[in-house]
Amino acid sequence: MSNPLVLGSSLPVPNVQELSRSDQIPERYFKADVDAASMASIDDDELPVIDLMKLLDPELVDREELLRLGSACKEWGFFQLINHGIPEEVIEKTKDDISKFFKLPLKEKEAIKQIPGHIEGYGQMFVHSEEQKLDWADILILAIQPPQNRNMxxxxxxxxxxxxxxxxxxxxxxxxxxxxxxxxAKDLGVDTQDMLNISRDQLQTVRINYYPPCKQANKVLGLSPHSDANALTVLLQANDVQGLQIRKNGKWFLIKPKPGAFIINIGDMMEIVTNGRYKSIEHRAIINMEEERLSIAAFHSPSLDVVLRPFHELIDSDGQLYKTLTVKEYTSEYFAGKLNGKNSLESVKLRK
Structure with a gap:
C-alpha cells in the first residue's frame, strides 16, 4: 500500500454549494473561533517573496535570495514563489477547468463522490462525528503520484x-x-542527497477547494485552523477572491497572492526532519459574503515507508526534538482526528 488517502475516512456531509443557495445555515457550520477582530494584514514589504529564477540560473545565483528562502522557512513557514517556470497558459487552463468542474450540476459532481472508508473523491475530510462542527466548503481530493496510486x-x-x-x-x-x-538542503547545510531521499517515490495528492459565499461569513470557516501533515504544500489561488490566512505571533494575517505566484508552506514532516529549524504554518480559510473562492493545493510527502527523523547535521546540544516514526504512522494519526491547530505535531514532540 502506498496511497496515503486510504489511511483516512470521513463521514458524508451536506453539499455546501447547495446549502449556500438558501438563507438558512445549519448550526453545525457556525464556529465560535472565527474571531474577525484578531485579523491583521501583511504589508507587501513584509511578505516573504522568493524568486526561483534567481536561485536556479547560474548567471543569476543570488546568495541573498537563498538567505531569504531560509528566513521565510524558519520565521514564517510560508512564502510566495515567483518566476517558478510554469507557463502562464498551464496555470490559466488549470484554473479554468477547476471553475468549470464546480459549475457542473450536483448530480454530475456526485458521480465521483467519496465512498465509505475513503477520502478520495468529491466530498469533505476530517469529519468523524455527527456532532462535529463543519467547514463551509466542498472539495475534490485526488491521488496523483506515484501513478499506481491513482483511482481514475x-x-x-x-x-x-x-x-x-x-x-x-x-x-x-x-x-x-x-x-x-x-x-x-543548501540553506540548511545538510547533504542534498539526504534531503532528496525524503522525496524518493514522492507522494503527491491534490485537494481542490470550493468555498461558496455565505451571508453569515463572520460565523463560518471554509477550512479550520491546522498545519499540513506533509513536507511541502504548493497552493494556487484559482480566482481573485482572497481568503487564506496564516497565524503568526497570535494573529491571523490575510494573504494577498501575487499574480502568477504560488503560495508555498512548510508541513509538519519538514519541521520534523529539520529538527524544528523550518516551521510548519498554522493556517485557515475564511469565507466571502458575496463571492465564491477556489484554490488547488498540491501536497508532497515522502513514501509511506520512509522513516521521519531529524537530519543528523541539525541535531545540536538540545538533541532530537521529535519522535522517530514513519510517514505512514504520522499520516494515520493525522487523518484520525479533526483539524485542530498543530495538535498532531505537538503529539510527536519529545519536549513539550
Whole structure:
C-alpha cells in the first residue's frame, strides 16, 4: 500500500454549494473561533517573496535570495514563489477547468463522490462525528503520484480536458518542489542527497477547494485552523477572491497572492526532519459574503515507508526534538482526528 488517502475516512456531509443557495445555515457550520477582530494584514514589504529564477540560473545565483528562502522557512513557514517556470497558459487552463468542474450540476459532481472508508473523491475530510462542527466548503481530493496510486473513477471527465490539464499541472509542480528541496538542503547545510531521499517515490495528492459565499461569513470557516501533515504544500489561488490566512505571533494575517505566484508552506514532516529549524504554518480559510473562492493545493510527502527523523547535521546540544516514526504512522494519526491547530505535531514532540 502506498496511497496515503486510504489511511483516512470521513463521514458524508451536506453539499455546501447547495446549502449556500438558501438563507438558512445549519448550526453545525457556525464556529465560535472565527474571531474577525484578531485579523491583521501583511504589508507587501513584509511578505516573504522568493524568486526561483534567481536561485536556479547560474548567471543569476543570488546568495541573498537563498538567505531569504531560509528566513521565510524558519520565521514564517510560508512564502510566495515567483518566476517558478510554469507557463502562464498551464496555470490559466488549470484554473479554468477547476471553475468549470464546480459549475457542473450536483448530480454530475456526485458521480465521483467519496465512498465509505475513503477520502478520495468529491466530498469533505476530517469529519468523524455527527456532532462535529463543519467547514463551509466542498472539495475534490485526488491521488496523483506515484501513478499506481491513482483511482481514475474519481478523476472528472467533464470538462473533457480536466485529466490532461491536471496531469500537466501537477507534473510541473512536482519538478518545482524537487528544486526547492535542493535549495533548502543548501540553506540548511545538510547533504542534498539526504534531503532528496525524503522525496524518493514522492507522494503527491491534490485537494481542490470550493468555498461558496455565505451571508453569515463572520460565523463560518471554509477550512479550520491546522498545519499540513506533509513536507511541502504548493497552493494556487484559482480566482481573485482572497481568503487564506496564516497565524503568526497570535494573529491571523490575510494573504494577498501575487499574480502568477504560488503560495508555498512548510508541513509538519519538514519541521520534523529539520529538527524544528523550518516551521510548519498554522493556517485557515475564511469565507466571502458575496463571492465564491477556489484554490488547488498540491501536497508532497515522502513514501509511506520512509522513516521521519531529524537530519543528523541539525541535531545540536538540545538533541532530537521529535519522535522517530514513519510517514505512514504520522499520516494515520493525522487523518484520525479533526483539524485542530498543530495538535498532531505537538503529539510527536519529545519536549513539550
Amino acid at each position: 473513477r474519481f478523476w472528472p471527465t467533464n470538462p473533457s480536458t480536466f485529466r490532461d490539464t491536471l496531469e500537466t499541472y501537477t507534473s510541473k509542480v512536482a519538478r518545482v518542489v524537487d528544486c526547492l528541496y535542493g535549495l533548502m
